[in-house]
Amino acid sequence: MRRLTVEIAGLESGARLLAPAGMATPAEAVAAASITGGRIAAVLPEPELGLAALEIAAEGGPLTLSYEIAPGGPAYPDIMFAPRATRYTTPADDLAQASVEMARAAGGGMAGIAALVAEAEARFAYAHPDVRFNDGTEAVPYLYCGLTPGSCIDINTYLVASLRAAGFEAGYVYGYFFPAEKGGVTDDMHCWVVTRHAGVVQHWDIAHHMKAGLGPARDALNPRPGWRVALGHSMGHRYGHGAGVVTLKLLAEPVLIGDDGKPGPAPLVARLAAP
Structure with missing residues (x-):
């Protein structure tokens, strides 16, 4: 305990x-x-x-x-993966269409998930913007060129909308991450994405790959040293x-x-x- x-x-x-x-x-x-x-x-x-x-x-x-x-x-829980009609999770039409096409081009399945993770990673530069990319919108907009400043909240909002649009089960999970170098102390929340496909559960933390310079995001619950606690989802x-x-x-x-x-x-x- x-x-x-x-x-x-x-x-x-x-x-x-x-x-x-x-x-x-x-x-x-x-x-x-x-x-x-x-x-x-x-x-x-x-x-x-x-x-x-x-x-x-x-x-x-x-x-x-x-x-x-x-x-x-x-x-x-199954409800964590269930699509819900909110402005935080509903993809804009062009994001939905692009996500379906990208996943199909990658071959679908786990390769499709990996392709959409890579696409989300390619659309953001890690930052804490005063204005979020989806502020004032009723659906998650499509980012089709350049880099958009965003934190874990923004990156994972985009990724979940994209994955669900392509028909994949994706959950948005949050709580705290405690970096090993800070001795188990933090002053901010953290969030990440969980996918479930063909009985396989994967964990995606694009923001930590960016911040720690770990290269392309891969399936890992703790890609950088530390400990996390989940307190909620969706x-x-x-x-x-x-x-x-x-x-x-x-x-x-x-x-x-x-x-x-x-x-x-x-x-x-x-x-x-x-x-």
Whole structure:
């Protein structure tokens, strides 16, 4: 059993947060979650994804969210791979057509998946842009020339839309990655893509291949040294009910919920003891 802690400082008494309750993967599963410096006011299910959010009421001052991580778990849930009609996952018509043609030209199957991974990698330069390539769009646009600045969020949004357009099962997974050189500490979420084809599950982390200069992306859960914990999957989440519904692209880490019901960032430090 490992422990993941997420520390948030400087919260006012009564501040409201939402945090992922966690998920299970074949590698490990979140077995329990607890809070110091606050309380879990409610557990809010996501109605379509088999996930839940912890609604947390802060007591004021520092707050620590702790997850107990157990080794081993079930297969990835089917819903993670299921296409959903959201603006984060629906491909524009030209992206869909191009993806089908690229996968077919590569021979389909695993070769088709690899071809679309390589195409997504060729369309991005790793960066954290202020404006994302799909901001203001109702479908994931086709990037057909040049390099577009993007982080793991952007790259994997594009890759999942492309893979699904070509008929492949693809899931968008997120949580934390703890680089070995940082001693099990991070202050940001991370995401990656899982494909499932003909009974074979593969893991794709294009962003880490780019950042570490590892060359073309290959199937690897940890292409660079470190450890990761998955806390959720998919894009387009809804938590709560009635006037209190909070709509999010994803819930990878705690977010502050303002008086207007809108989410905002919660500066944090996450820690994981090395296995």
